[in-house]
Structures are given as C-alpha cells and as structure tokens.
Amino acid sequence: VPRPDWEQLVEATLLGQHRALARLVTRVENREPGWQEAMKRLYPHTGNSRVIGITGSPGAGKSSLTNRLAAEFAARGHKVGIIAVDPSSPFSGGALLGDRLRMRDVALTENVYIRSMATRGSLGGLCQGARDVSRILDAAGHDLVLVETVGVGQDEIEIVKAADLVAVLCVPGQGDGVQALKAGVMEIADLFVINKADRAGADDVWNDISAMLALADGGDAADTMIFRTDALSGKGVPDLANALQQRLVDLLDKSEHRSMQLRNEIMLIAERELTHRLRQRISTNGQLDQAVEQITSRLSDPYSAAEALIAQLGIMEITDE
Amino acid sequence: VPRPDWEQLVEATLLGQHRALARLVTRVENREPGWQEAMKRLYPHTGNSRVIGITGSPGAGKSSLTNRLAAEFAARGHKVGIIAVDPSSPFSGGALLGDRLRMRDVALTENVYIRSMATRGSLGGLCQGARDVSRILDAAGHDLVLVETVGVGQDEIEIVKAADLVAVLCVPGQGDGVQALKAGVMEIADLFVINKADRAGADDVWNDISAMLALADGGDAADTMIFRTDALSGKGVPDLANALQQRLVDLLDKSEHRSMQLRNEIMLIAERELTHRLRQRISTNGQLDQAVEQITSRLSDPYSAAEALIAQLGIMEITDE
Numbered sequence: 001v002p003r004p005d006w007e008q009l010v011e012a013t014l015l016g017q018h019r020a021l022a023r024l025v026t027r028v029e030n031r032e033p034g035w036q037e038a039m040k041r042l043y044p045h046t047g048n049s050r051v052i053g054i055t056g057s058p059g060a061g062k063s064s065l066t067n068r069l070a071a072e073f074a075a076r077g078h079k080v081g082i083i084a085v086d087p088s089s090p091f092s093g094g095a096l097l098g099d100r101l102r103m104r105d106v107a108l109t110e111n112v113y114i115r116s117m118a119t120r121g122s123l124g125g126l127c128q129g130a131r132d133v134s135r136i137l138d139a140a141g142h143d144l145v146l147v148e149t150v151g152v153g154q155d156e157i158e159i160v161k162a163a164d165l166v167a168v169l170c171v172p173g174q175g176d177g178v179q180a181l182k183a184g185v186m187e188i189a190d191l192f193v194i195n196k197a198d199r200a201g202a203d204d205v206w207n208d209i210s211a212m213l214a215l216a217d218g219g220d221a222a223d224t225m226i227f228r229t230d231a232l233s234g235k236g237v238p239d240l241a242n243a244l245q246q247r248l249v250d251l252l253d254k255s256e257h258r259s260m261q262l263r264n265e266i267m268l269i270a271e272r273e274l275t276h277r278l279r280q281r282i283s284t285n286g287q288l289d290q291a292v293e294q295i296t297s298r299l300s301d302p303y304s305a306a307e308a309l310i311a312q313l314g315i316m317e318i319t320d321e
Numbered sequence: 322v323p324r325p326d327w328e329q330l331v332e333a334t335l336l337g338q339h340r341a342l343a344r345l346v347t348r349v350e351n352r353e354p355g356w357q358e359a360m361k362r363l364y365p366h367t368g369n370s371r372v373i374g375i376t377g378s379p380g381a382g383k384s385s386l387t388n389r390l391a392a393e394f395a396a397r398g399h400k401v402g403i404i405a406v407d408p409s410s411p412f413s414g415g416a417l418l419g420d421r422l423r424m425r426d427v428a429l430t431e432n433v434y435i436r437s438m439a440t441r442g443s444l445g446g447l448c449q450g451a452r453d454v455s456r457i458l459d460a461a462g463h464d465l466v467l468v469e470t471v472g473v474g475q476d477e478i479e480i481v482k483a484a485d486l487v488a489v490l491c492v493p494g495q496g497d498g499v500q501a502l503k504a505g506v507m508e509i510a511d512l513f514v515i516n517k518a519d520r521a522g523a524d525d526v527w528n529d530i531s532a533m534l535a536l537a538d539g540g541d542a543a544d545t546m547i548f549r550t551d552a553l554s555g556k557g558v559p560d561l562a563n564a565l566q567q568r569l570v571d572l573l574d575k576s577e578h579r580s581m582q583l584r585n586e587i588m589l590i591a592e593r594e595l596t597h598r599l600r601q602r603i604s605t606n607g608q609l610d611q612a613v614e615q616i617t618s619r620l621s622d623p624y625s626a627a628e629a630l631i632a633q634l635g636i637m638e639i640t641d642e
C-alpha cells in the first residue's frame with residue numbers, strides 16, 4: 001500500500017475517518033513538507049467547534065474528568081475531540097513510565113476521539129501544535145474539543161489561553177498545589193472544579209477559591225464559578241456539562257476574544273517559521289562552532305555571536321522607514 | 322539624583338554592589354535599549370561561577386531547601402546568588418497572593434543574594450532571562466548560583482537544563498506529583514533529594530526513585546544519587562552540600578557540556594531578537610488587523626497570513642545556495 005498523499009489524507013479527514021485524521025495530525029506535528037498547504041486546505045472547513053481547556057495540578061484527576069465530560073457531551077449528541085497534553089521529556093520525547101503517552105490515538109467511542117501530545121520540541125511549539133490539532137479535529141467534524149493539560153508552566157498556560165473556556169481543577173488535600181496553580185491560572189479560569197469532592201477538605205478548597213475570587217473582583221462570584229465533581233463515579237459531571245454548555249452559548253458573540261486569539265496565532269506561526277529558517281541555515285554551516293570557540297576563550301560573547309548570525313543570514317534589519 | 326547610566330551600573334555591579342546589581346538586572350530583564358552592550362561589557366568578567374538547578378513539584382520545599390543550601394555554602398566561604406523562578410500570571414505579571422514574588426531583591430546575608438523572577442512575558446524569554454541574571458551574578462563575584470524553579474513546564478525544564486548540575490526534589494505523600502515530575506526531569510537530574518524525609522512515606526519515595534533509576538540505566542545508582550533532607554531543621558543539608566561540591570569538581574573539565582549550552586544560548590538570543598524585530602514592526606502597521614478580518618470571513622487563513630507577514634517584513638527566504 002503506497003503512503004497516502006496530503007490530498008488523500010485531507011479528503012478522508014474531512015469525511016471524519018479516524019485513521020486518516022491520526023496520520024494527518026502526526027505529519028502536521030512533525031512539520032513534514034506540505035503541512036502548511038494541508039492546513040490551508042482544511043481551514044475553510046473549520047470554525048464550527050468550541051474549545052474547552054481543562055487544567056489543574058498533577059493528580060487532580062484531569063484525565064478522568066475529561067473522559068467523563070467527553071462521554072457526557074457525546075451522549076448529548078456532540079462529536080467530541082480530546083487533546084491530552086502531557087509533560088514529558090525534552091530528551092526522549094516520551095515518558096519513562098507513562099501508559100497514557102503510548103495511547104496516542106484512541107477512539108473511545110464513535111463520537112469521542114483522543115489525541116495525546118507530548119511536550120517535546122522547541123519552546124512555543126506545543127501551543128501552536130495543540131492549535132493545529134484542534135483545528136484538524138474541527139475540520140473532521142468535532143464540534144467540541146477538550147484540551148487537557150497540567151496547569152503550571154508557561155507553555156501550558158499559553159495552551160489554555162487559546163481555548164474558548166477554561167476550567168481549572170482543584171482537589172482536596174493539595175493545599176500547596178492550589179497555591180502554586182492559582183498565581184498562573186486564576187485570571188484565565190472561567191470556572192473552577194473541585195474534583196474528588198467527597199474527600200475531606202473539599203469545603204476548605206471551596207473557601208480558598210471563593211476567597212481568591214472575592215479578592216480578585218470584589219464580588220461574590222463563587223456560587224456561579226465553583227463546581228464539585230467526582231470523576232470516578234461521575235457525580236456532578238452533568239451539572240458541570242450544563243454550565244459549560246451555557247457558557248459556550250454566552251460566548252457565541254464574543255468576537256473580540258476570537259480576534260485576539262487569531263492575532264496571537266498568526267504571530268506564533270510567523271515566529272516559528274523565522275526560527276525554523278534560522279535553524280535550517282545554522283545546521284549547514286560551521287559558524288556556530290567557531291563562535292563557541294571564540295566565546296569560550298572570552299574573545300567574543302553570546303550576544304555578539306547572535307547578532308552576527310542574524311546579520312549573516314541575510315535577514316534585513318527592520319527599520320521604522 | 323540622576324538615573325545612573327549603564328556604564329555606572331556595570332562598574333558598580335563588578336564591584337559587587339547589591340543596589341546596582343538589582344537595577345542592572347531589572348533593566349536587562351526589561352530589555353531596555355543598551356542591554357546588549359551592558360552584557361557584552363560584563364562578559365569578560367564571567368566564567369567563574371557554577372550553576373546548580375533545584376527543581377521539584379509545588380510544595381516540595383524548594384525555597385526552604387535552597388535558602389538552607391545557600392547559607393551552608395556561604396558558611397563555607399562561597400558567595401552565593403539565588404535565582405527564584407516563580408510561576409505567575411501571564412496577564413498581571415505577578416501572583417495574586419505571593420509574598421515571595423514581592424521579595425524581588427533581598428540580600429539574606431552579606432554573601433547570599435536572592436533575585437526572584439516571575440514567569441511572565443513571551444515564551445522562551447524566561448530561560449534566557451535566567452541565564453542573563455545568572456551571568457550578571459557571576460560578574461558580580463558570586464561563585465555559586467542556585468536556580469530554583471517548579472519542575473513541570475517546558476520553560477522550567479529549559480531553565481534547569483542550562484545549569485551545570487540539577488537536583489530534583491521529591492517529597493513523601495505526593496505520589497502523583499512524583500509521577501508527573503519524573504517524565505520531564507528524570508533525564509536531567511544529577512541527583513535526587515527527598516525533602517521532609519522524616520515524614521511517613523519517605524522510604525516509598527526512595528524506592529520509587531530507585532526503581533526508576535534502575536530502569537533507566539540498569540545499574541544501581543540509587544545510593545550515590547538519592548539524598549534525604551529536612552529543610553526546616555537543616556538535617557541532611559551539609560551532606561547534600563558535600564555531594565554537590567564534589568560533583569562540581571568532577572564537572573570542571575566537562576567542556577562538551579558547556580559548548581552545547583553556549584550553542585543553545587546563541588540560538589535562543591538570535592531567535593528572541595528575530596521575534597522582537599517582527600513584533601516591533603507589526604505594532605506599527607495595520608496588517609495584522611486586516612489579516613484577522615479576512616480570516617474571520619474565511620477568505621484567508623492564519624498560515625497564509627503568517628507567510629505574508631514574513632514576506633512583507635523584508636526578511637529574505639533562506640535558501641541552501
């Protein structure tokens with residue numbers, strides 16, 4: 001069987017075929033030549049899905065809750081895509097012991113499709129990668145995309161910022177975890193979920209979040225913003241699903257939000273392309289090695305070397321005209 | 322009092338004056354015009370410090386242990402700089418409730434200087450920022466720099482990768498936390514520290530790490546790689562300090578490692594500069610807004626818009642000649 005070409009993959013993806021979708025995502029993730037044309041081909045078929053970001057500290061039960069929510073939405077007639085972003089090694093590109101990572105493409109049911117992504121590769125790449133996958137899922141007919149990620153690093157925050165809605169998971173008995181999370185994600189949370197809410201300490205978490213919310217906006221938003229679930233039993237999940245759906249409806253005409261996201265995305269794509277061109281050129285000449293030698297003997301410094309690289313690459317200085 | 326110029330700040334920093342050092346770091350972090358020249362001026366005075374990265378899950382006691390270690394090294398005659406990298410909001414640039422963040426510049430003792438950095442700003446910027454601060458501390462006479470960061474996101478991993486040595490903190494009773502950490506930091510850990518080692522479950526953590534180490538290299542490295550401390554009482558800290566010092570001595574001739582770090586750094590600086598030029602230009606013309614309009618009406622797509630940006634910015638395509 002010959003390797004399918006981009007056009008075949010795009011056509012089959014638009015028909016919602018999981019196998020083609022998986023291959024297309026992999027090729028786009030790997031930036032195989034032609035990926036941009038494929039994305040351009042898909043683009044007119046996008047714009048029909050909404051993206052919900054789900055984030056929280058390690059061990060908060062993000063995967064379980066995401067899977068539960070997906071099943072709930074599927075039962076309500078949605079076609080759901082899950083993008084699971086796992087922190088993993090920058091070296092091996094995979095976890096040492098992490099079954100989840102091996103499960104890169106799984107169709108949970110006919111209407112729930114999961115894609116796992118490792119946080120490997122260059123800085124800033126993961127966020128655009130998640131956006132591309134989200135868009136491919138959109139073009140393949142998924143009207144809801146759940147993006148699940150650990151909510152601590154800058155990369156992860158960038159990813160959830162690209163969502164239409166953000167749910168932040170907290171869990172009783174992780175006082176420090178909530179502490180660490182809140183600084184980074186408080187402002188981007190549309191709602192909070194206390195998972196494992198049957199555990200002792202759930203009320204304390206509720207009070208903590210409530211106090212932070214009051215501090216942030218002075219009002220009393222806690223009642224409409226904090227939900228309790230138990231992902232293992234499914235308790236509280238239908239109520240959470242109702243709230244998310246209602247908010248997505250409220251969002252429909254928030255075009256300002258979408259414009260800002262698009263602006264960010266165009267910049268990110270352009271920046272990655274510039275970086276790519278730089279790296280491509282560097283790998284084929286010995287300039288970098290010479291620079292390192294000179295810097296090591298303190299005849300030069302990294303700042304001058306970087307300037308020389310840019311100058312020599314034929315990239316013109318941008319002036320104000 | 323007139324605002325000191327770069328040259329005055331550089332001179333005073335080289336003399337080890339804390340106030341000048343703090344101001345210089347702030348200006349370099351903010352990329353005020355002239356920062357590159359200042360760094361070039363400092364560069365010949367660097368190369369005398371070693372950098373130890375300290376990372377671990379939220380709540381593992383990184384700050385306490387880092388402060389203890391710093392005091393221990395200071396008592397042994399070292400001049401120690403601490404760079405504390407806190408995850409914080411991409412929006413406000415600061416934590417809502419985080420006293421640590423407000424403590425941006427504190428001299429603990431004559432020989433221990435702390436600088437906190439927030440994880441704000443653009444992707445990839447934090448890592449270079451930490452490197453710049455580390456270099457300024459070096460030029461100011463600190464022969465040991467401890468970089469403390471939460472070890473989950475890609476950014477944080479990049480930061481510790483830039484260190485000469487990496488210590489990973491684990492803590493009993495955070496099973497899931499260790500699980501989440503290990504994927505990202507296992508390969509970059511030079512040693513592991515079980516903090517709060519008097520707590521129940523410390524042996525379980527030891528066994529977990531030991532098992533992972535055996536799996537990774539097949540040998541029995543646990544005895545030389547895992548340490549136990551209690552940062553609050555200081556127990557175990559002198560032994561840990563001994564081990565770190567010994568490893569730094571062993572590292573002295575690892576020039577290959579340093580070369581790789583330099584290569585990475587030059588690339589990062591060049592990439593940031595390209596991004597900076599792109600953003601500078603974009604902010605002064607309406608091209609981006611027009612593109613967003615066209616994309617929203619599906620007449621264009623983000624990929625084509627990014628290409629157009631690059632083309633219009635006068636940045637030449639890099640060919641293989």
